[in-house]
């Protein structure tokens with residue numbers, strides 16, 4: 001299954017590509033007693049990959065419609081969002097500026113080297129400055145002129161990003177090969193799981209938290225699901241070009257968050273998680289990344305193993321991409 005390429009910035013083309021993303025049944029003894037499938041959004045595009053593509057699509061279309069020539073965003077040295085934004089800028093003709101916390105390292109991460117090759121310029125800022133990245137006036141404080149630029153929050157966490165995740169839910173409803181009883185996804189900001197919960201018509205969603213976040217992910221998923229439910233429909237949803245099903249604004253699936261599989265915190269990858277990842281990759285023949293998708297599959301494995309899932313459960317796990325981040329982990 002070769003990756004496809006998103007070749008034009010157009011919602012119809014995006015929906016077409018997303019509708020061709022394959023579903024695979026997993027044959028593995030790591031998930032006893034359940035029927036498990038995976039949707040390979042890592043194969044949507046080799047560079048604008050996984051859930052970050054969905055979180056970008058409406059942002060990119062809006063930027064083009066506004067005539068903006070630059071995308072500005074921020075992230076860490078291994079950020080999947082930064083990588084995808086830089087690639088999207090190169091693909092669709094936007095300049096890109098990445099705001100990065102801390103000093104420029106002597107040796108850049110593979111992610112930042114890629115982003116630079118894609119044409120992204122960087123601004124390295126202090127921790128204090130980075131801390132105010134979601135405050136109004138952030139760009140002006142850095143002497144960046146926001147005219148003709150669009151600012152995308154870290155991780156693509158804005159309403160347009162959430163709408164993209166909602167679109168993914170609708171596409172799953174339209175294209176899934178069987179009726180699933182649960183959809184599982186890795187959670188960082190919680191935007192993706194919130195979008196899915198309002199996009200899917202009848203399937204509850206389960207989110208595996210990949211960081212020690214206390215209650216903040218639960219709070220944020222609530223916030224984004226509410227925003228999506230009360231947002232007015234986009235032009236496409238009104239029946240314009242690329243119409244999927246119009247949103248039924250009252251529909252919202254339950255979200256179940258699992259907070260015991262973060263394995264010590266964000267980007268922490270203890271030995272047992274590595275061993276699990278290796279075993280999964282070997283049995284299923286599907287690559288994972290240690291930060292997100294390995295924790296997702298690990299959480300599912302543990303939940304199945306302790307018998308917390310119905311024997312009749314038919315589960316869809318979302319491969320949300322992020323494979324570029326594997327390069328941040330040395331093989332053991």
Ligand SMILES: *Cc1c(COP(=O)(O)O)cnc(C)c1O
Pocket residue numbers: 050051052080081155186187188189190191192193289292293320321322323
């Ligand atoms: C960013 C990311 C997530 C988390 O998505 P959120 O919307 O922030 O919850 C999951 N998987 C991968 C591979 C990611 O890059």
